Amino acid sequence: MTASDSPPATQPQPLRPRRSCLAVPGSNPRFLEKAKGLPADQVFLDLEDACAPLAKPGARKNIVAALNEGGWGDKLRVVRVNDLTTHWTYRDVIEVVEGAGANLDAIMLPKVQSAAQVQWLDVMLTQIEKTVGLPVGRIGIEAQLENARGLLAIDEIAQASPRIQTLIFGPADFMASINMRSLVVGEQPPGYDVGDAYHHILMSILMAARAHDLQAIDGPYLQIRDVEGFRRVAGRSAALGFDGKWVLHPGQIDAANEIFAPSQDDYDHAELILDAYDYYTSEAGGLKGSAMIGDEMIDEASRKMALVIAAKGRAAGMSRTSAFTPPQS
Known part of the structure; x- marks a missing residue:
C-alpha cells in the first residue's frame, strides 16, 4: 500500500501562520501547561530530542493529556515523533493519534531522508484515522530535513503525500551530518568569512516548498538569551521568503512574530x-x-x-x- 492508496475523503487543513513555532518538551507537564498561554502561532510537543529515552513513554501520556485538556486557543498543535531509524516512532504515532487525534493538527517527522518515510507516516495515519473514526487526511505532516541525504531527496519528499504542510530546516543535526566545523548552531562556521554557509540549504528547502505550495520553516537558534542574535539569523531566512522559525524560549516569540510578518x-x-x-x-x-x-x-x-x-x-x-x-x- 502507498500513500496514493489513501482515500481522498478529507484534505489536510489549510495552511495557517507559522511565524513562531514553539518547541515544548513532552516530558515536562509544567512547560506544556505554560505553552498554552504563550503567543506562538504553533506549538510542537516534542517526543524526540527534548525527551530522554526513558522519559518517552511518559511523555506520550503527558502530550495526550495536554492536547485533550484544551486551552490552546487558535494555535497549531503539532507533535514531533522520533525518527524512523528508532524503535519508538510507531508507538509515538499510535498512542498520540489514537489518544488525541481529534485535537491534533499535524505530526512532525524528523530526519526525513526519503519520500518513502513520509509515505509510511501517511499510511499509518490513514489506518489510525479509519480505526478510531477520525476524518481521513485531516492530520497534516511536517517534514524536517536534517542531513545531506534528505536535502538531495527534497523534491521527492515535498510531494510524497498530500498531507505535507511544511518543510523544516534542522540545523544542528545537519551541521553534524556534513562535518561543518562549528559548535554554534545557525552561526557561520569559523573561517567562512564570505557569504552565507547555509544559503544553499535554505534556498533548496525554500524552492521545494514553493514548488509544491508548502510552508518553509527555519530551525532553532540555541543561544536563547541572545535575542539580537536570534533576530539577525531569523532576518536572514525571512528575507529569503521563509514563513517562520522555531523558538525555544518565550523571549524569542515576539521577535519571530515581528520578523516573519510584513511591516x-x-x-x-x-x-x-x-x-x-x-x-x-x-x-x-x-x-x-x-x-x-x-x-x-x-x-x-x-x-x-x-x-x-x-x-x-x-x-x-x-x-x-x-x-x-x-x-x-
Whole structure:
C-alpha cells in the first residue's frame, strides 16, 4: 500500500501562520501547561530530542493529556515523533493519534531522508484515522530535513503525500551530518568569512516548498538569551521568503512574530496595490494593464508580489491604516 492508496475523503487543513513555532518538551507537564498561554502561532510537543529515552513513554501520556485538556486557543498543535531509524516512532504515532487525534493538527517527522518515510507516516495515519473514526487526511505532516541525504531527496519528499504542510530546516543535526566545523548552531562556521554557509540549504528547502505550495520553516537558534542574535539569523531566512522559525524560549516569540510578518507600511502598500490594480483593470478604471500610483507603475507582476505581502499581513491579523481612493473623473 502507498500513500496514493489513501482515500481522498478529507484534505489536510489549510495552511495557517507559522511565524513562531514553539518547541515544548513532552516530558515536562509544567512547560506544556505554560505553552498554552504563550503567543506562538504553533506549538510542537516534542517526543524526540527534548525527551530522554526513558522519559518517552511518559511523555506520550503527558502530550495526550495536554492536547485533550484544551486551552490552546487558535494555535497549531503539532507533535514531533522520533525518527524512523528508532524503535519508538510507531508507538509515538499510535498512542498520540489514537489518544488525541481529534485535537491534533499535524505530526512532525524528523530526519526525513526519503519520500518513502513520509509515505509510511501517511499510511499509518490513514489506518489510525479509519480505526478510531477520525476524518481521513485531516492530520497534516511536517517534514524536517536534517542531513545531506534528505536535502538531495527534497523534491521527492515535498510531494510524497498530500498531507505535507511544511518543510523544516534542522540545523544542528545537519551541521553534524556534513562535518561543518562549528559548535554554534545557525552561526557561520569559523573561517567562512564570505557569504552565507547555509544559503544553499535554505534556498533548496525554500524552492521545494514553493514548488509544491508548502510552508518553509527555519530551525532553532540555541543561544536563547541572545535575542539580537536570534533576530539577525531569523532576518536572514525571512528575507529569503521563509514563513517562520522555531523558538525555544518565550523571549524569542515576539521577535519571530515581528520578523516573519510584513511591516505596517509594507502591508498597507500591498493592499493599496491590490485595490488600485483591481480598479484600473476594471471598466470603471479604463481596462488598463498597467497604471501609476504616484510615481510607481503597477502591473500584473506587481499584483502577484503584493498578494504575497498582503496574505502574510492578513494571516498575522494586521489591519490596514489607509485605503485606495479612485481618481475623480
